[in-house]
Amino acid sequence: MKEREYVPPTYVGTVTKYVFIDSPNTTPQTLLIRAYEISDGLMIKETCFGLQVTGAPEKVKQLIKELRTVDPAHIFVKDRGFPPGDPRRCRANLGGARPGYYGHEFESGLFRYISHGLEELERNTAPAVTRLGGKKRLDEGKLPLNRLLEIIKNEEA
């Protein structure tokens, strides 16, 4: 094996996750800023589709849970085997898109249907909002107009 082919294990004990955002309301930058706010020592890398998070499994899980609340139906998360910048996968060394991106590109085109499904599901399973008491009428508890006119006439008489 040539020396340059050998890559010693890096970031041992960590997990890396992709966070994809496909939302009309939230940009990758907004999501990134939110991630930095709650990063707690995790390594975060901004990408055109969202971000990559690397760190201890529990911390990453917590961060993802928080990020999902930003736009639940439009954020998608996937595990990644390699850490960011790994010379065996990084485009800086290889050139061109790596094979996995073709899969992401294809599935990104289906996000709108999945997001629609998630929103519908949320709408269908959300508990119905019940109003406490009926709607109060504007003139409820007030003196009726006819009664007021009657009192005025009686006073005049």
Added chain:
Amino acid sequence: MAKVFIFPATSLILSDMVERWGHEALGAATGIRERIQTASLDSPPLQMTPEDPKKGLKYAAVEVPCGVRGRMALYGPMIEEADAAIIINDADLSFGCMGCARTNELVMFMIRQQQGGLPVLDIKYPETDDEGFAFVSQIKEFLTGLEGDSDD
């Protein structure tokens, strides 16, 4: 929390759905991460060690191309470990630069041959909003019906 094997093993949508409803997705990334983070004389220059095709012999005969055996060394143990599986049947992306057609056939065969009958959800990619709703509903129903404690 149940371990759910996903096919295509690199599927972003399936990986997300499984984790969204509190289970663990078993896909290519899980196996790759385990390999590249384990220090040994065999630390792979790429994803596979020379030992992997030999391990793959458990799942595919010696006449089968080593590419299939190498992939089965990754997927085989995960299928055996899985409590359930979700298969997208029209996933063209799993063939070509991202995968091997013969491995895919063998993976699907192996999923259906698991002892005790592995619960399997067969679906297709959505092409409309209504299909998207059906896709998500089916996965949620399947995952919430699995044994094991959910994380939610």
